[in-house]
Amino acid sequence: MPDIKHFDPDTALETVVRLFWRQGATSTGIQDVVTATGLNRSSLYATFGGKQDLYRAALRRYVERHSQPAFRRLAADERGLPALTDFFAALIEARCTGEYARWGCMVANAHTGAESSDPEIRSLLDQHHQQLRDAMHTALVTAEAHGQVGPDTDLGAAADLLALLAYGVNLRSRAGADARTLSRSVTAALSSIGGRAAP
Amino acid sequence: MPDIKHFDPDTALETVVRLFWRQGATSTGIQDVVTATGLNRSSLYATFGGKQDLYRAALRRYVERHSQPAFRRLAADERGLPALTDFFAALIEARCTGEYARWGCMVANAHTGAESSDPEIRSLLDQHHQQLRDAMHTALVTAEAHGQVGPDTDLGAAADLLALLAYGVNLRSRAGADARTLSRSVTAALSSIGGRAAP
């Protein structure tokens, strides 16, 4: 067998994810990738293909490693409304503090870029949205089974609403929106779904 | 007096707005602007300055000509909840059909771009958000005065929530979100603010 790769493609891709996540596709040059990952153009192109392929792989990885785990956690949570409360609390904390503060959501960010004209990217955005909505819906069904949902509530519409709210949080967090204000909005949405006032 | 401009800067800027609105700042080259406006680089730079100045001017114009009129209409509407219903209906129609379909909101789009690192742009984003939120709040106060708002409703939190919802609509509309689905989400939000079921 010939020579073997001198780097870990998985580690490199994670670095690329952070680059595209923070700066977007158009603002990130191949030179940035080369500098950040430490590997050179040859290895980059041989391993991942061109820039568009690289962005696609990065977005896929983001969804798998960041979005879907959160969705699964939400859908599997048996508590109902508290699961939704925790989901949004974790979202807001991740968006406003720590390493990824003010980076927003890479998928939400992708909505506005030129990258979204790529059919494969567009498909990823739609899948992501569907999965988010479905997780919301599952949590709401659980909540209803626990008698935590007010009467005459359309769970489907409520799931769509909460999904859109998440996009709003993601977007505004990039402009440095206050975590407290975001939390207050989320609380208002969730308490309007539940009976009436907070316990 | 010397020579006078052979074009209308206002018309040209409107063309530039549509360019930046649809494609974003980084994906739009000066050559695109030259081609779309029909005027040449010299006139462009002499009139508007560099690309960043041009984008700033375009975003300012967008807010003045598109956002603020809608905000003022909403805040001045004396009907309360129906004003909010109409606001969102008009928003969704503008985002999903007609000339600007799938363009989203230029201000929302600006949240994800590299352009938002510019302090002046950042300030514009915050102003825009504040104005949107305030218009929502004014409409909600009017609604409460008309007895259209359920008890124990935090109007401030509700205004924040509706503003975030608008950003969600703007973002998802760029990916081709279904107008019907968006409307359903908005209806759910508004009817949860009002008494309970729809009339």
Add this chain to the structure above:
DNA sequence: CTCATCTCGGAACGACCGTTCCAAGATAGC
């Protein structure tokens, strides 16, 4: 050790980026 085969380093490519510059053209006052 030798060789075939893949990886790595880095130069180089043409295209496009935003911006500048200057000569030619147009205009209003004299």
Add this chain to the structure above:
DNA sequence: GCTATCTTGGAACGGTCGTTCCGAGATGAG
């Protein structure tokens, strides 16, 4: 008509873009 002053057309700038290519280096099989 002449001139001063601004606009206009378009070439040209250095820099960066994504991508390609090739020689050198590394590795495992025989």
